[in-house]
Amino acid sequence: MKQIALLGATGSIGVQTLDVIRLHPDEFNLHSMAFGRNVEKALPLIKEFNPKTVVVQDEATKDALSRLIDQPIYTGTEGLIEISVDDAVDVVVNAVMGSIGLPATLKAIEAKKTIAIANKETLVTAGHLVMSEAKRHGVELLPVDSEHSAIYQSLNGENKQDIHKLIITASGGSFRDQTREELVGVTVEDALNHPNWSMGAKITIDSASMMNKGLEVIEAHWLFDVPYDQIHVILHRESVIHSMVEFVDRSVMAQLGTPDMKVPIQYALTYPNRLDLEMTKQLDLEEIATLHFEKMDMVRFPCLRMAYEAGREGGSMTTVLNAANEEAVQLFLEGKISFLDIERKIERALEAHKRIHNPDLSTILSIDKETRNKVRFHLN
Ligand SMILES: NC(=O)C1=CN([C@@H]2O[C@H](COP(=O)(O)OP(=O)(O)OC[C@H]3O[C@@H](n4cnc5c(N)ncnc54)[C@H](OP(=O)(O)O)[C@@H]3O)[C@@H](O)[C@H]2O)C=CC1
Numbered sequence: 001m002k003q004i005a006l007l008g009a010t011g012s013i014g015v016q017t018l019d020v021i022r023l024h025p026d027e028f029n030l031h032s033m034a035f036g037r038n039v040e041k042a043l044p045l046i047k048e049f050n051p052k053t054v055v056v057q058d059e060a061t062k063d064a065l066s067r068l069i070d071q072p073i074y075t076g077t078e079g080l081i082e083i084s085v086d087d088a089v090d091v092v093v094n095a096v097m098g099s100i101g102l103p104a105t106l107k108a109i110e111a112k113k114t115i116a117i118a119n120k121e122t123l124v125t126a127g128h129l130v131m132s133e134a135k136r137h138g139v140e141l142l143p144v145d146s147e148h149s150a151i152y153q154s155l156n157g158e159n160k161q162d163i164h165k166l167i168i169t170a171s172g173g174s175f176r177d178q179t180r181e182e183l184v185g186v187t188v189e190d191a192l193n194h195p196n197w198s199m200g201a202k203i204t205i206d207s208a209s210m211m212n213k214g215l216e217v218i219e220a221h222w223l224f225d226v227p228y229d230q231i232h233v234i235l236h237r238e239s240v241i242h243s244m245v246e247f248v249d250r251s252v253m254a255q256l257g258t259p260d261m262k263v264p265i266q267y268a269l270t271y272p273n274r275l276d277l278e279m280t281k282q283l284d285l286e287e288i289a290t291l292h293f294e295k296m297d298m299v300r301f302p303c304l305r306m307a308y309e310a311g312r313e314g315g316s317m318t319t320v321l322n323a324a325n326e327e328a329v330q331l332f333l334e335g336k337i338s339f340l341d342i343e344r345k346i347e348r349a350l351e352a353h354k355r356i357h358n359p360d361l362s363t364i365l366s367i368d369k370e371t372r373n374k375v376r377f378h379l380n
């Protein structure tokens with residue numbers, strides 16, 4: 001029985017992880033869980049799964065929850081770390097949104113936990129630290145992000161030196177059929193209307209701006225140790241092929257399936273084995289009939305261009321890219337800036353930053369904070 005610490009239990013990935021745990025009670029047990037402030041959503045989950053420990057974002061949430069449950073409650077980043085390093089935990093599922101997940105990931109690696117990583121911002125902001133720590137401690141990072149799970153599955157049993165390129169598929173997001181001119185004045189509601197996937201708000205906006213694909217290129221660079229020139233993105237509107245690997249002999253391996261995150265979540269939990277997932281619809285290629293592929297347009301999608309540029313520059317540039325994006329998306333969701341302001345603010349934040357080579361954790365945390373502050377209060 002695998003004991004699981006779930007960070008981000010009330011989110012889109014968190015709830016689907018609980019679906020998988022519920023489906024296989026003999027295989028998995030929820031040892032502990034963390035969420036932000038959504039007590040209403042968390043309470044029935046705590047009652048059902050009875051975790052030993054609960055973590056919340058702040059003291060006010062702890063006060064409200066402590067009247068309703070008997071479990072010990074921890075708070076903040078320290079709380080996330082506490083449950084990630086617990087001796088009784090086998091697997092940490094990191095499904096919080098944002099770079100807040102970084103310190104817990106690093107501590108879980110130090111404690112030699114297996115990590116199922118959905119929290120891509122951790123790898124974008126500090127991929128060099130995460131991967132060098134994982135190597136040093138002999139820890140495996142199992143990707144949950146659908147594209148990276150597809151690549152991981154396509155690489156099963158292969159030699160790294162035989163990779164010619166990674167091909168990451170992009171659905172195109174909510175505005176894939178709009179021109180840049182048509183993006184002026186689009187609403188939060190429009191942007192949240194993803195054609196293929198039901199996900200949390202931040203990643204759905206990232207998908208609409210194509211920053212999600214940019215973050216995924218950087219995530220793939222770190223997870224698979226492949227140079228940016230060998231990571232390609234292709235528009236594939238059906239989200240049936242979740243990503244591919246082309247090998248030196250021109251053979252291409254791909255992983256296909258219906259767009260359902262329970263598949264990569266469960267694979268990360270069962271790896272290297274598989275289990276039934278009856279609740280997921282089977283892929284019906286006869287019904288789908290046609291798959292489409294288009295070249296990515298870097299002028300139409302400047303966020304993807306900026307992510308490649310920041311990734312290639314390296315050092316602290318991806319920390320700035322990620323923090324600027326997180327803050328700008330939050331401002332858009334709050335109705336304070338327009339959709340096109342997101343990319344403008346990120347561009348300004350990158351221009352204003354002087355790259356630092358090989359930043360350590362405290363430098364990353366301070367650049368992250370400073371960039372958010374600039375994006376919210378200073379950069380137009
Ligand atoms: N959703 C998807 O299909 C996919 C998501 N991902 C990645 O997975 C991660 C999670 O995404 P998603 O599930 O969509 O996001 P959601 O916004 O749906 O969920 C985020 C979760 O993190 C919790 N949280 C937020 N801030 C804190 C904090 N400071 N301390 C503790 N918990 C916190 C939230 O709690 P609360 O509910 O209380 O706010 C919630 O449980 C992201 O990195 C995303 O890019 C990757 C691939 C697909």
Ligand SMILES: CC(=O)[C@@H](O)[C@H](O)COP(=O)(O)O
Nearest residue numbers: 145146170171172173207212
């Ligand atoms: C489900 C998942 O992994 C998301 O990251 C998804 O890929 C978003 O889709 P697009 O970014 O391709 O629109």
Ligand SMILES: [Mn+2]
Nearest residue numbers: 145146147216
């Ligand atoms: Mn993805």
